[in-house]
Structures are given as structure tokens and as C-alpha cells.
Amino acid sequence: MQGKRVLVGISGGIAAYKVCEVISTLAKQGVAVRAILTDSAQAFITPLTISTLCRHAAYTDASFWQAHDRPLHIELGEWAELLVLAPLTANTLAKLVYGMADNLLTNTVLASTCPVLLAPAMNTDMWEQVPVQRNWQTVQTQPRMHTLAPGSGILACDRVGTGRMAEPVAMLAQIESLLYTSGQRDLVGKHLLISAGGTREFLDPVRFLGNPSTGKMGIALAQAALHRGATVTLVHGVLDTSIVALEGVQTLAVTSAAEMQQTLLKCFPNADWTIMAAAVADVKPASYSSEKLPKRSLPSSLPLAPVPDIVAELGALKQPHQKLIGFAAQTGDIVTPALEKLKQKKLDAIAANPIDQPNSGFGSDSNQAILLDHRGRKHVIAPCSKLHMAHQLLAFIHAI
Template identity: 65%
Template sequence: MLRGKRVLIGIGGGIAAYKVCEVISSLFKAGAQVRVILTESATAFITPLTVSTLSRHPAYRDRDFWQPTHQRPLHIELGEWAEIFLIAPLTANTLGKLACGLADNLLTNTVLASRCPILLAPAMNTEMWEQLAVQRNWQQLRQDPRYHSVGPDAGLLACDRVGTGRMAEPTEIFLALQSLLYTQGKRDLVGKQILISGGGTREFLDPVRFIGNPSTGKMGLALAQAAFYRGASVTLVCAPLEGSVPVQILEIANAAQMREAMLQCLPKADWIVMSAAVADVKPASYTPHKLPKKALPDCLPLEPVPDILAELGTKKHPHQRLIGFAAQTGDIVKPALEKLQRKNLDAIAANPIDRAGAGFASNTNEAVFLDRAGRQQTIPSCTKLELAHQLFDFIQTVK
């Protein structure tokens, strides 16, 4: 998603500037071309040498603005070059300039000379962030379709204040950049209510032993991230997972809890994407204290758990779209087609879990998308975030 992409980064004057170093490094490692603009106040927190070393390209400052070495004005060249523009940390000062359309330095001039999507990552003291003027400027920018945001988060700030104002973490910014590069800033899922399940359920025998599977929830998380950055309202029902996404998250442990949460959220959903790896069976009885090893049964009685996807298929309304996942070995298409028909799905993503770099716990995935009209689309190996975006593209074409 990033190889060869042109990413322009503007760094504002704030202590969070050090976090941007990780973003620059990650972008370069992913194959992106990176250019960096430092405001004069930013150089008090991070040096041009640091960012130029990480980006493998000289950093730009205000003193480079009108140098005769540039055949064309620098802000015009950079604005036309960029495919996406990240401003991080976004300070209250730069926010105010952007809201008013002011251009008194290289960074703000380049904003006005560009047409690409702009991702804003605010960072400031909580009192500053909550000021009426700052919030007015922020809401004004968010109404402009060019501007997208990540954060700010809540937590301990550099001023020892606990509250909202922390810049989003580098991993969150990196994921947001990938989504915006894929969509080119379009918000084609605005107005959609999307319900997603993710992760693997655990069916406990006692407080420490359970029947489960290797699912980590990475695919569900990627689906939630992709839908969010395309403008959807997202609810993620999931087992505990690593990572974060700025959507409503309902944490569950077992299949019964997932069923309850999914059925509760179903009436408001337009699309339901069931990517969770739900257990098929559970221990017939649960012991609330840890069983001693000698008390473990030689033969463990099991009973089936409710088929959540099939139940959703019987309850969905004509305007709703229900999408399943089928983790398979060997031939993945035939079992997925049978599942599609049997459970009244609108589409399904068939995953090979017996191939390297696909399926459970991997950062990449591959799939075959199928719908009830008989269409098939093969998705070669890619990141799970890219696969999520391609699935949403596919769902929009389902009749």
C-alpha cells in the first residue's frame, strides 16, 4: 500500500515531535518516499539532521523557502509532489492558521498549494485543546473534506496533566496514512452503520483452561480501521485483542456473549461482517475453581455452541448485507460457497489458513471473495488492512 507513495510530513513545535521519527522510519521501511517540513519552533524539539537521516532526504525549513537553487517555488513543488500530507504534531497555532486559510511559513503555504488529503494529528495541553477558540477551529477544519484526523488521545501529558491532548501513537498514524492513501481521502461509507466481529472466542472448562483457536483478531481490527477511515459508524464486537481503533468496542470472551452482543446491535446495522473465529463446541460443564490435574476427565464431554452467523442470516432484513469469513485448508472455494448458501449470506471471504503469510496471527492475508450472484474475486497476498479495504469495495457492488 505504501511502496513508491509520496508522503509529505509537516512537523509542528511540540514535545510530541519525537514520535514522528517512528512514523518517518516506518514509512521509509515500507517503501514510501518521504519529505519533511520543519517549522522553526519544531527545530527546538527535533533536529533537521534527525529527520533527514530517517527520510534519506534533506529536511525543509523556512530558510529554504525562497532559495535560488529551486527552479520553482518550493511550496508549489512540494504541494504538487505530495500524494498525502501529514501534519504532526498539529499545534494550536498551526490549527488556527489552517482554519483561517493563513500562510506565513513554508508549512502553511504548502498546504494551500496542495490538493492531496491532509491527515492532522493534534497534540497540546488539555486546557489548550478544550479552549472554545481551538475547538471552533478544529470543528471548522473537520467540515472540510480535505482534512482527516487521528487523535488526540487521552492520558498523561508532558506537562504532567492527565487528559485529552496526547498525539496519536505512531502505529495509529501509520495505519491512518495507509487507509487514506488507499481511498485518496474519499469517505464513501459515510452514513453506514457497520457491525464487525473479530478475534477468537474461548470456551472455558475452568478459570484457566479453555477450548479456543489461534485467531488474534487482526483481521477484525483491520476491518474496523478501514471502515472508520472511510467514514462509517463502526461497532466492533471482539475477544480481547492487541491494537486500538477509534470505534465502539464491545469486548466479549465466549460465543454466548458474542451472540448476545451481535443480536443486540443487529437492528441498527447496515452491513454485518462476521470475521470472528467462533468456537463450534464448548465443555458441557464449567467449574468456577481451577480443577486439579488429577480431576481432569479422560474424556471431555462437549456440547455445540449456537451458530451465530446462521442465526444472523435468518434475522437480517432485506436492506442489510451479511458477510462471512471461511477459514479453510485445501480447496477454499467449494466449502465457502456452501456456507454462503446454507447461512443466507450476501458475500463471503474464503481464507486459506494452510499457506504461509495467510490466516491466523499473520500480518498479511489472501482471500477469494464470493457473492450470491456467483461472482468471484481473488485477492493475492497483501496486508490485512488492504484486504479489508478491498472487501468493502466488493461489498458495495453486491446486489
């Protein structure tokens, strides 16, 4: 993200306050951020606030009419690698559809060629009006336009319904994706099946064998695939409850390895690529008690039974048009066991993932890996965000 250039266009809506977090986070990550406020936006948030967060003067329509070496909208349009319009009002949406340019923001959109991320926000009744919905569908036919549909909940007007602007965490994820891909949708038409999170194998209703997986890597893979145009199904075990919901992704929750096996086998025939990022148990208690065992009744040694080897089963079922990718979470030598797993389970590629390195593996927001494929290719992913790693993995698979 360091040195990337993002131009944020703020229209008049109460959701403008959410944009402050987006701008602040981007600036802290080393992104060069510039912002344009429409006249109505300034009724909700001041240019001083935005300029302070950007570490650069904010632009308004007053700036538009001042003398510049080059026309300001041309300069800004050429400068930006990504435009983010948030909140996008019904008024600005209509202008985008009809190519209108009556202020600095809309002139800059027309003077740019980079991807544009749209995050609308408005009252539910406004959002559901036929002209607004028609404009929303129309603007999405423009190849440059990428969208974050509004969510549902209680609005500033106390109405409960659709119209809430996407949360900053979702906006930041899509901004990172767009800066990586430059807006390329290279997975359109692909159906990706992704597993995530840890499974739990219960001894009784309150005790289980598990692992520290939070599902963050699988979530990042689902986000990256969705941002690149894929249809995504996410089969997940236990996830970090702080992880944002994935709008546009089909999510199927499971608990045990057996439930994950059943769900994945059902979904697998329709998948073009299957990525097994879940931390699935290897064993389970040999017996299960439907009632909580008293402490005095707990066995001094716990008999274990194997659970299904889901990856091997999918490898045996894989068709020529399908790709199956695994993960190998390892300590020490990560390559040798990963290569063995790649061959034994008939994988197309595998991510050898060190879990004994700082800021990588379970629960971390960052990760690193060595990618290996069945033809002997190798790609090293240096420590980076899990979303960045997800994009590198998807690019690696695409090249197979």
C-alpha cells in the same frame, strides 16, 4: 505502499519525536517521504535527523527563500499524494482555519489538493480553550481534512489529561488507509457491525477450548471502515493485547460464543453491514465446573455440546437492506466449503481465507483471501497487509 508519496509537516511541539518513527517506518515500506519543519519545530528536532530518516533533504523556511526552478511550495504541493501534519499545534491549526500562509508549510497546504491528515498535540488547558475547540471543529468541515484526535494520559508537562498526539501505530494505519482511498469517505451514513477475535468455552475456571485468533483482521476491518466514514461497532472476543485501542469505534467485549451471540443479536437490527470476522467456537464442553477440577478428576474423554450458529441465525434475520458477510478459514481447498457456507447461511459475500499459507491467517500481520458473493463474482486478494485486505473487502461489498 511502494512508491506512494507522503509529505510530513512538523510544527513546534515535544511530540515531534514521535514523528520520527512514522517517517522511518514509511521509508522502510518503500514510501517516498518528504518533510517540512517550521522554525519552531527545529527547536525540538533537527532537519538532519528528519532528512536522515526520509533519505532526502528536509525543507525549512530557509529552503523556501532559495532559488528553485519552480516555487517550492507549488512543487511540493503537487508532488504529495498525502500531507500529514504532526504534531499540529494550536498556532498551525488556526492558520489552517483562516487560510493563512506565512511559512513554507502553510503555503504548501494551500498549494496542494491531496488529503491532509491532522494529528494535534498540546497541553490539556490549551486543547480545551474555546477558540482551539472552535478551530478544531471548523477545520473538520473541510472535505480534505482527516483527523486523529489527541488521546489522554500523562503529558510532557506532567499534566494528566487530553492532548497527547496519536501514537505512531494509529497514524500509520490511517496513512495507509488514506493512500488507498485517496481520502474518499464512501461509507458515510453506514453502520458497520464487525466481530473479531476468538471465543473461549470453559471447562472450569482455568481451562477452556479456544483457538489462536488474535482479532487482527477484525481490527483492520474496523479501522478501514472508520477511516472511510462509517459508524463502527466492534464485538470482540479475545484480542492481541498489543493491538492499539480504536478511538471512535464502539467496542463490546465478550468471552464465549453465547455472549457473542447475545451481543450481536442486540446490535444487528441497527447495522447496514455485518462482517463476521471472529473465530467463534463450534463446540463447548458439555458441562462446566465452577471450581477448578483436580488433575485426577479430568475426564479421559471430553463430552462436547454444540454452540449457537450465529452466522446462520443472523442470515435468517437479515432484512433486504442489510448485508451479511462471513469468513471461512480453511486449509487445502478453500473455495468449495466457502461456497457451501455462503449458500447455507444466506450470506451476501464470504472471504475464503487460507490459514495454511505462510504469512496469512491467525496471528499474522498480513493475509490473503478469495472473495465470493451470492451473484457469482470472485475477487482474489494477493498477500498484503490485513488493513489493505480490509479495504479490498469493503470495496467488494460496496459493489454488491
